[in-house]
Amino acid sequence: MAVLREEERYAFDLVRDLAEMDGLVISEGTIYPMLARLRRDGLVETTWRESPTGPPRRYYRLSARGRKALREFRNEWSIFRDAVDGLITQEENDG
Amino acid sequence: MARGTVERYLHELDEELQDLPSSRRRELLEEIREHIGSALDRAPSHEEAEIRNVLERIGDPAEIAEEARERFGIQRAKPGLRETLALVLLPVGGVIVPVLGWLVGALLLLSSRVWTAKEKAIGVLLLPGGLLPAAGMGLAADRTCSSIEVNGVVTRQICSGGIDPVAAWAILAVLVAVPIWTTWFLASRMRRRS
Numbered sequence: 121m122a123v124l125r126e127e128e129r130y131a132f133d134l135v136r137d138l139a140e141m142d143g144l145v146i147s148e149g150t151i152y153p154m155l156a157r158l159r160r161d162g163l164v165e166t167t168w169r170e171s172p173t174g175p176p177r178r179y180y181r182l183s184a185r186g187r188k189a190l191r192e193f194r195n196e197w198s199i200f201r202d203a204v205d206g207l208i209t210q211e212e213n214d215g
Numbered sequence: 216m217a218r219g220t221v222e223r224y225l226h227e228l229d230e231e232l233q234d235l236p237s238s239r240r241r242e243l244l245e246e247i248r249e250h251i252g253s254a255l256d257r258a259p260s261h262e263e264a265e266i267r268n269v270l271e272r273i274g275d276p277a278e279i280a281e282e283a284r285e286r287f288g289i290q291r292a293k294p295g296l297r298e299t300l301a302l303v304l305l306p307v308g309g310v311i312v313p314v315l316g317w318l319v320g321a322l323l324l325l326s327s328r329v330w331t332a333k334e335k336a337i338g339v340l341l342l343p344g345g346l347l348p349a350a351g352m353g354l355a356a357d358r359t360c361s362s363i364e365v366n367g368v369v370t371r372q373i374c375s376g377g378i379d380p381v382a383a384w385a386i387l388a389v390l391v392a393v394p395i396w397t398t399w400f401l402a403s404r405m406r407r408r409s
Contacts, residue, residue, distance in 0.1 A: 131246065131250070135250060147272065147278060148272050149273035149274040150274060150278060150282040152247055152279070152283075153243065153279065153282045153285075156242060156243060156283070156286065156287075157287065160287075178246070
């Protein structure tokens with residue numbers, strides 16, 4: 121979802137980028153069920169846009185609810201990250 | 216040839232997605248079809264190797280289906296008592312309780328979630344009745360054929376039905392082989408999914 125933070129994305133580019141991300145070992149095809157689930161939960165929306173070449177293209181973007189969920193997750197994540205960082209530095213100091 | 220590879224892939228994916236509600240299934244299939252289209256637009260030579268690369272990046276249909284089931288909390292249909300009963304009743308049910316036994320088997324087959332629509336059609340339509348037509352033919356042959364015995368040894372068979380005995384045997388063989396093959400076919404498809 122963070123990938124959709126700034127702008128709406130063409131479904132194909134979005135999926136290619138997600139599949140190529142470091143640390144995530146997933147095939148392109150398995151991303152579509154994830155997107156479908158996010159869409160069913162109302163966190164992302166799709167729209168069709170005309171393409172200069174070829175048929176219209178499907179674009180994904182965050183919905184208002186998706187934006188809110190992402191904000192909340194980032195807050196939680198930074199709290200979690202700070203806690204882990206704290207633990208690691210503490211261990212380093214102790215060791 | 217290129218189109219064939221893509222269609223085969225999508226067909227396989229469609230079969231794997233059969234546990235999903237049809238709207239989700241259609242939606243996923245449509246998006247992956249678009250994805251393949253977009254990928255091929257960027258790789259304009261459309262050679263077989265290129266298509267295979269595109270499909271490989273998208274991944275194994277079974278894996279995509281597994282992910283989809285997980286995302287939507289759907290249990291994979293597992294073969295159970297219904298499927299076992301269907302596999303028994305389809306070939307022999309009609310012989311034990313004429314017609315009705317087979318009919319129950321057919322209903323069990325049609326209501327199962329383990330087989331695809333095409334497999335169900337083969338199971339029901341290829342030889343309705345299972346082994347019943349073969350059994351019926353065997354009885355009819357008994358009634359119309361009489362043997363001439365000389366000193367207890369059968370020397371000649373006379374069939375009043377007018378069917379050449381060789382042809383009758385051939386038909387009988389087909390009537391026996393087809394239900395057995397159908398049962399084997401359904402069982403092997405079922406095993407693949409358990």
